[in-house]
Amino acid sequence: xxDGDDFxxxxxxxxxxxxxxxxxIFGRDELGAISNLNREMKEVGDLKKRLQxxxxxxxxxxxxxxxxxxxxxxxxxxxxxxxxxxxxxxASLADQQSExxxxxxxxxxxxxxxxxxxxxxxxxxxLVGELRKFYTETASIEAEVTKLKSxxxxxxxxxxxxxxxIETMASHQRDCLVTLESPKSFxxxxxxxxxxxxxxxxxxxxxVGQGQFTEKKRGYLFGNAVNTxxxxxxxxxxxxxxxxxxxxxxxxxxxxxxxxxISADNPNNTTxxxxxxxxxxxxxxxxxxxxxx
Numbered sequence: 001x002x003d004g005d006d007f008x009x010x011x012x013x014x015x016x017x018x019x020x021x022x023x024x025i026f027g028r029d030e031l032g033a034i035s036n037l038n039r040e041m042k043e044v045g046d047l048k049k050r051l052q053x054x055x056x057x058x059x060x061x062x063x064x065x066x067x068x069x070x071x072x073x074x075x076x077x078x079x080x081x082x083x084x085x086x087x088x089x090x091a092s093l094a095d096q097q098s099e100x101x102x103x104x105x106x107x108x109x110x111x112x113x114x115x116x117x118x119x120x121x122x123x124x125x126x127l128v129g130e131l132r133k134f135y136t137e138t139a140s141i142e143a144e145v146t147k148l149k150s151x152x153x154x155x156x157x158x159x160x161x162x163x164x165x166i167e168t169m170a171s172h173q174r175d176c177l178v179t180l181e182s183p184k185s186f187x188x189x190x191x192x193x194x195x196x197x198x199x200x201x202x203x204x205x206x207x208v209g210q211g212q213f214t215e216k217k218r219g220y221l222f223g224n225a226v227n228t229x230x231x232x233x234x235x236x237x238x239x240x241x242x243x244x245x246x247x248x249x250x251x252x253x254x255x256x257x258x259x260x261x262i263s264a265d266n267p268n269n270t271t272x273x274x275x276x277x278x279x280x281x282x283x284x285x286x287x288x289x290x291x292x293x
Contacts, residue, residue: 164233178226186283191253196222208258208279218280225276227251241266257282
């Protein structure tokens with residue numbers, strides 16, 4: 001019997017049949033067999049419905065098992081990360097414990113030496129008490145070290161901000177323009193204000209601006225500059241590293257000229273701190289003035 005076959009049975013409706021005698025066309029055995037067949041077919045239909053219901057429940061159970069498997073995988077990954085953190089912390093604590101153990105041995109020897117002298121017994125007891133107090137307080141030493149590191153970072157940030165504020169205030173408090181020796185000075189291209197001396201150039205191989213290098217993007221590194229105002233300070237990531245810089249503009253006409261290095265994350269770049277990277281295109285050199293004449 002193929003799945004999906006439809007059956008229609010008539011059990012009690014005998015309107016289409018005439019009453020027959022025992023010796024009619026069908027005997028009692030034949031009618032009983034048909035009746036049994038009808039019941040069996042009905043049972044088969046009921047069994048098929050139950051199998052379909054069980055199949056639906058099995059599908060739902062499989063979906064639940066898949067979801068549970070996915071959840072178990074995520075939980076396993078989380079547990080692995082936590083186990084690694086615990087292992088690293090355990091290793092760190094083991095190192096500290098070794099250091100404390102070595103100190104304890106050394107101090108124990110010292111206490112034994114002190115105990116051999118009657119006059120130092122009282123001092124020895126006092127030292128033992130201090131050592132016990134010390135071991136108790138150092139139980140949370142890792143948390144204290146972390147707290148101190150955080151405070152150190154905050155302190156460095158405050159120092160940077162103070163330096164920047166001092167530099168900015170000093171820049172804004174200049175009441176007059178500084179005059180440099182004209183034959184050697186670079187001037188603001190917009191208003192002709194003296195900016196820096198030729199002898200203060202430390203490099204001509206800088207770029208002011210993003211993208212492909214052009215001569216208009218060439219920057220000069222000056223050891224010092226005058227008649228400038230420091231603007232907003234921000235963190236910039238250059239090809240040589242990360243820096244805190246302040247934008248530089250002309251004090252007289254506010255023309256943008258470049259930036260000043262305030263601090264550097266990489267110790268190898270600290271030689272640039274306090275120096276000015278100014279766009280060559282924003283400056284007029286002594287040679288430029290001589291050419292115009």
